[in-house]
Amino acid sequence: MKHFTKDLLVNSDIDGGNVRVAAASFSMRGFINFQLKDYRTKNDVFNAIDKIQYIVGSTNTADAIRLMRVDMFTADNGDRPDVKNIAIIITDGVSNVNAETTIPEAEKARDVGIHIYAIGIGLSNLTELHGIASVPAKDNSLDVQSFDELKGPMKTLSSKSTAQLSTTISFLESTTNALLSNTTFFEESTADAGIPTYVIIIVTALVLMLIAALVVIIVVCYKRKRANHSSSCNIPQNQITEQRELIVQTTRQ
Incomplete structure (x- = not known):
């Protein structure tokens, strides 16, 4: 041209x-x-x-x-x-x-x-x-x-x-x-014009959206893992006491 x-x-x-x-x-x-x-x-x-x-x-x-x-x-x-x-x-x-x-x-x-x-x-x-x-x-x-x-x-x-x-x-x-x-x-x-500008913009936007989605997924998985770990470690005290009493009673019998 x-x-x-x-x-x-x-x-x-x-x-x-x-x-x-x-x-x-x-x-x-x-x-x-x-x-x-x-x-x-x-x-x-x-x-x-x-x-x-x-x-x-x-x-x-x-x-x-x-x-x-x-x-x-x-x-x-x-x-x-x-x-x-x-x-x-x-x-x-x-x-x-x-x-x-x-x-x-x-x-x-x-x-x-x-x-x-x-x-x-x-x-x-x-x-x-x-x-x-x-x-x-x-x-x-x-x-x-x-x-x-x-x-x-x-x-x-x-x-x-x-x-x-x-x-x-x-x-x-x-x-x-x-x-x-x-x-x-x-x-x-x-x-x-080579690759149209609008194509470059769309592709760039899609890549950024994909990266953002991956970051969100990683964060959510990490939080869920932490929550599961905390729930397994933090057993209520009354449950621990009941378990101990049960063990004692079983031993006595």
């Missing part, structure tokens, strides 16, 4: 100052990895992309789009007002957190002048994808079944985007990557 992102940026004029790149990740919510103002060379941008940690979880596309609009495409964070802003959203799934606000958030972004390209990977339902894309959706959305199918279309899209603007592209993705020019890219990763 990161290789794919860098392939999209490889011909962009980052070093010349014509392209700026920002990145964010999202699952349950959006997380900014770096802003448009943070890096001015392609090498620095690529190094920053390599350091992005994969996030496993739900897909909150709405929060990613909101974050792009209110926090990433801002003058304080490196956006240039004289340059057209373009967002490329690449997703391999539909929103499952705040899904009802995804398209409205995209509309808000488009209303402030952000042009949105929406790309779906292996989607069975294209309603959200088309609702996110700028109008007309047929010219601003793309549906493919795998990342391999993106290579040709994305080169064309990259050239088209760079020709349209002098400096601004924002890439949002819910599992994938981004591109160039005042560029923001969001990723929430469910692929190429």
